[in-house]
Amino acid sequence: MREKRKNNSVKVLLRLLPGTVRPVPLLFLVFIVITVCHGISWGVETVMQQRFFDQAAAMAGGSASFGAALTALGFLGAANVGCQVLNGAGNFLPEVVGGKVLGHQSKEIHEKIARLSPAVFEDTGKLDDINKAEAGKENAFWFVCDFIALLTFYIPYFLFMGWYLFSLKPVLAVVIVIIFLPTALAQLIRMKAFSDLEDESAPVRREYEHYEACMVSREFFRETRLLGGFSYFKRLYLETMDLMQRLKYRASMKSNLFELSMRILTVAGYVGILLLLFDALMKREVSVGAFAAVFNSLGMLYSLMEEIICRHISDMAQNMGSIQNYLNFLDLEERKSERSEEPGWGDIVLTDVSFSYPGAESDAIREVSFTLKKGETLAVVGENGSGKSTLVRLLAGLYEPKRGSVMINGNDTRKLSLGALTARTSAVFQKFQRYQMTLGENITISDRFRSCEERELDRICDMAGTDRKDFEKGYDTMLSREFDGVDLSGGQWQRTAIARGFFRDHDLIILDEPTAAIDPYEETRIYNRFAGIAKDKSAVVVTHRLGSVKLADRILVMKEGRAVQLGTHEELIGQEGEYKRLYEAQEQWYQEG
């Protein structure tokens, strides 16, 4: 078991080492040299102490000169100064190296994410790896540092001390073993005890935290107050608190008692060493100075041993999970990009396209076939969950079909790189982003912050219904309270998102329910303007307000992942079917009388 874990750690280390060292190889070398010196300096300090004590004792006994004692003191002082300087440098350097390396790695993570298929974000397992990669990367760095410190600081120190003790009296070298055993044993069992505690109390803690949230979090505050539900949740809160505390108490008592017994073992070892030393002293095998110096260094030996085992090794073991997340992330398959030149614009042909989300049992899109003609405006309608949003993601090239094919101007989307696929496409998604950036950046981000004249922005904003005069500093207004700017209403955000979609140079534009937060009057105006600009371009409009579909050339009706109807409004309204049913259900609200 131990052997196996060790192998794993070494493997992980070898995997991580190149990426960690590459950004700053020289600094790492300096770091290693310093830590080796640092480790040995503590050993040297003990030796210098012994020399000084011996000289001082000899001086007191009259067998050595004051000058000799003073010289020994000088060496002791020099050793101490050396220790302190190396200690400072040895602790400071990893911080510097860390800052640089972690920044470098974050950059690489961001780039890697951009190369992943967006569908990966729908896969809960892989999403977990992505979300935890950042934390994992940090832990990975400290893992490497800890490992290096183990090899370059702790082991040299213990080797030096072992050698020193051996040279005083061979049997004293056993001291290192006496110190090591109980500490290691205690740590092993402690880790087990705590993971059990975590397993047992985690569900209770989740409940406990939820009940607290029910009373005081923003999400629940208003409703709980108006319902008068405080007492109800307080009761549940106190109940789970009691339960949690009981669990924690039981587990902590167990581990505390255990640790106490381990400590007693440590004390026994300590006393054993003391007696060993004492015996050597009485037999005059070691000098009083050596006795005092070794006795003094015992505290250091113990605390460094605990540092290795309780802090570093246990950190390494605890962080292994999140480091694994990071490694998994690095292994995530990137979207293959055989061709990166743009395919040129034309028809988009879907043939028997099926798509399922990772981990989902059934297909979200089932055998859909149709052609989006160049320059055509297509409306996609259907009930919630009928697959409209998934379909447009396939059209935009964000997802690759599981079965069937999507061809753009005769090019298979699976053979094109993401960049080439999306080069001529713009969109306003249902879940549009509210970038905490300036108004201008919020719009131009869709075309990589392409610089443009204000007139162009004005024109686009006008089309989206955004009025620049609403913003104090015009396009430089920061849209975020957190970063010293202003807050926008839901409707204003939506208009900004529409402007963003319009700004990007495109041949195809997709509007996925872009007007949910906008009032009907405004909505009509936006659609009318949109109809104007979409004339010579392909457009796809997803909506569940059927009224707005009339500006489309054709209408595609989705139901349970299938394309059930396709045609003009007049054609579809004349048939018995899904479209007619939906249309009539809504129309009734707007009939006279």
Added chain:
Amino acid sequence: MKRALIETGKTYGFLDFVRIPMRVCPFYTVIKMINQAAAAITPSLQVLVTASFVDTALLIFAGSAEREAIWLPLLGLVLLIAYNNLNWQLMSFINLRSEMKLTRVYRSQIVEKRARLEYRCIEDNETWDLINRTCTDPVGKIRGGFDNLMGAAGIILRVGSLLSILMAQVFWAGIAIVAMSVPLFILAIRSGKEIYEENKEAMKFTRRADYLRSVLQGRESVEERALFGYTKEVNRLWHEKYEAARKINTSVTLKYFIRMKSSSLITVILSLLIICVLLFPLKSGAVSVGMFMALVTSTLNLIQMMSWELSNTMSEIARNTEYLKDLTAFAGLPETEGALDLPKESMTFDSVEFRHVSFRYPGTERYILKDFCLRMEKGRHYAFVGVNGAGKTTITKLLTGLYREYEGEILLNEKPLSSYTQAELKAYFSVVCQDFARYQISLEDNIALGNVLEYDEEKIREAAGRIGLSDVIEKLPEGMRTPLGKVKEKGVDLSGGEWQRVAVARALYRPTAVRILDEPTAALDPVAESDIYRLFGRISAGGTTIFITHRLGGARLADRIIVIAKGQVAESGSHEELLAANGIYAEMFEAQRSWYQ
């Protein structure tokens, strides 16, 4: 009843880190303090015992003492070793106990205070940040403050006791040390403060970098990120901010290390001087060899302590000072009287009237309602329509007593709204809001929360049935008792639409006179939305209802439609009347209707 630990208007100071645990668990706290003191003087005891041990050993070597004389100092050493190694482990039992007690008492009091706060504290971002800062891990923060204080006292005691031993040997050496240590302390205190300030500066960049990182990594932005392909550009911005923060942080850390290590270097030199000075009495025999060695050891040990422990303690003090400021501000936040009371038994409702009401959110300039007048009466159905931000939701916040600082008058049954208690208001109005609560408790309890005074399983089942939840309940493994959501292991999560129905069922089960639906249906398609409105209208027939919506379909069901614009009632009347009036409503309706022709 004991005095509350969180007192409004109290200025919290360092002593409260002791006072609070003292009041919650005096016994454990006193034990902890005594132990801390004992731990602080053990190094001095160790000096005495080691000295006596070495001296006795030397005497035995010299033949002037019996071998047996060594046993007593040896035993002393063993006892000290045992105490040093076992003491913290033994204390962990006490710590566990006191932490549990503190959680039960202090943490629940914090939660209660939080729940009593005026609603505006929750909606105001700055105050909300303060609340979050103060209330995360409150017990840990109190304990941290306590330990910090004890640590500081411990350092003083430790240094003081060592000094007095030294002074007993060589009087003036002690005085010299004190004189030289003072600047050292000042240096350490100052550096703690400065570092805190500079960290704040770096935080600005870090926050920005963290935000940009979320754009580059987050799931929410994946669609736009992939389509617009802006990773390279945003990554560059991110790196700029990251580097700016990193450079400040590195220079702060460097300064920190330099300060810390210069204080330990000063201590090294100081110790060397002391040792040097001690060599004279050693030579003359005024100080024994054992005492000399013990003193040298303890002075050298001070070095490491002076660097790490002292600077850690100081930066902790700076952090805790900030926490005390937060705690003082938090304790001073205004509370709503009767906020946690249960609703009163059912009240009779006749009318509610807004008379020239003007309102703006605290701390903002813009009036949401301006000279707003409206009268609503029993048994009728109202619909509020209007563009976003017109003030529709604000009206419900005023009615339910969440905000009370309005100008003008609101009369409930012809009496000022402000003369009603929170408990009474809770009995008058129920609201299903846009962001309704998804309580992760059983479906049954979710609905039962609608009426906390009386539990009636039959009525709960009925409310669930009427809103079309019967099928859902049938499919759940434990029926109505199935816990909802993912908090409990056996919990089942519902779809958005199903949750919405649960929230509406809760409102139906509530015995209030007036029911308000504040766009709880935004996530539904228009057909499903209208269904809910229709159902709700039918079920609450005889009661008074208010629908708030910006989709006009549902509004038509109301007896009276109120069009709100610019904080005022712009139009009101029935659907037909408003169409005939040819105003805003007619225009909005026409805009939507035109699509269907």
